[in-house]
Amino acid sequence: MKKSIMAVCFLVFLTHCVEMKKQNSEQTEATEKTTDTIKAEENTGDLPIEYAENYFKATGTEPFWGLKIYGDKVELSTIEGDTIIVPHTEPIRVQDANIKMYRAQTEATSMDVIISQKECTNAMSGEVSPYSVTISYKKTGEEESHALEGCGSYVTDxxxxxxxxxxxxxxxxxxxxxxxxxxxxxxxxxxxxxxxxxxxxxxxxxxxxxxxxxxxxxxxxxxxxxxxxxxxxxxxxxxxxxxxxxxxxxxxxxxxxxxxxxxxxxxxxxx
The missing domain is CATH 2.40.128.270 (Lipocalin)
Incomplete structure (x- = not known):
């Protein structure tokens, strides 16, 4: 009889624990959904001009690539179909020369973008741009960096x-x-x-x-x-x-x- 009572108590205790765990899980899920909704609502507003529009663009060949710099991010597209995005940073400027370097690092990628006010000619189209661009990036886990060269220009407001x-x-x-x-x-x-x-x-x-x-x-x-x-x-x-x-x-x-x-x-x- 004593053993039966203990077994019943144990089952009641176990059922209570399962119920509590279920309630906690439902509360956590509800909180996550609320948080996601808030983020989604925050992201629906129109971005200021300095963030919504890219102010610099560049392209390169052998291999083909494209670069856009926004007020809040740097976006690199490669011929493999990858789109690599890193945060926008204040450029490091070279004294007495119109050269800027954007250096950014995330958990997935490190990237340096150097923009020089030096005339550049596209190897395929022959189009002349006022800026030369070099990019070096490396994904986490890779031993060697990728090096790219090309031409660019600022996008006038x-x-x-x-x-x-x-x-x-x-x-x-x-x-x-x-x-x-x-x-x-x-x-x-x-x-x-x-x-x-x-x-x-x-x-x-x-x-x-x-x-x-x-x-x-x-x-x-x-x-x-x-x-x-x-x-x-x-x-x-x-x-x-x-x-x-x-x-x-x-x-x-x-x-x-x-x-x-x-x-x-x-x-x-x-x-």
Whole structure:
């Protein structure tokens, strides 16, 4: 009888343990599902422009490969069909040369990407790019690194592709009267081929864009040679335009600044 009672107690205890384990498992599963749902909801929002769009792209042959650099990741596609993704890191810069190295490491892969401002020609298409790119990567467990070479270019911010009319210069509102009464300066930017054209207050102007991430320069500016009253304002505008190095696009406006002065020029977008 005593043995029977002990056996019944043991079965009750065992059943209770199994039930508790089942409840814990269901709670854990519910928590995991909730967590996954939260992550999914967090990832559904639109990413900022610096993350959603790649700002640099490169390709290579022998073997074929493609590279894209975003604000939050570096993505390498190989001819074998692999897509290797590592986190974006701040580039290591070489002093006195436009050379940047992105170095990243994950549990699966280590990767170095070196971008040099050196003209590069695609071996198959003959297309000339302004940057040479070398990549070295190694997957976990591999003894030797993979080395790739190719050509690349920065992808100019598409938001710049528009017509911009000068609104402020050196933190002061501008008017037609300051520029010979004709019109205030304006320009149209063409991001597909990195050039611009427009009116500088008296003369027509054209030039090229030099663009990298967080860097914008208006270069090789050429203009007609007409003489007008108040030419000093046009000279001030052209000097400010050439001295700008950084930019911001916000509220339908383009803000140009440099290391010593913010908002040298402010342009308003017109449709």
């Amino acid at each position: 598409y938001r710049l592709n528009d017509i911009w009319v000068l609104e402020e210069m050196m933190s002061q509102k501008v008017s037609k009267e300051e520029f010979n009464g004709k019109d205030v300066p304006y320009m149209e930017i063409y991001t597909n081929d990195n050039r611009f054209s427009g009116f500088s207050g008296c003369n027509r102007m054209t030039g090229s864009l030099f663009y990298e991430k967080d860097l914008l320069r208006f270069a090789q500016i050429a203009s007609t040679q007409m003489a007008c009253p108040k030419m000093e304002r046009e000279s001030e505008f052209l000097k400010a335009l050439q001295s700008g190095t950084t930019y911001k696009v916000e509220n339908n406006r383009l803000y140009l600044s440099n290391g010593s002065q913010e908002n040298l020029l402010i342009f308003k977008k017109i449709d």
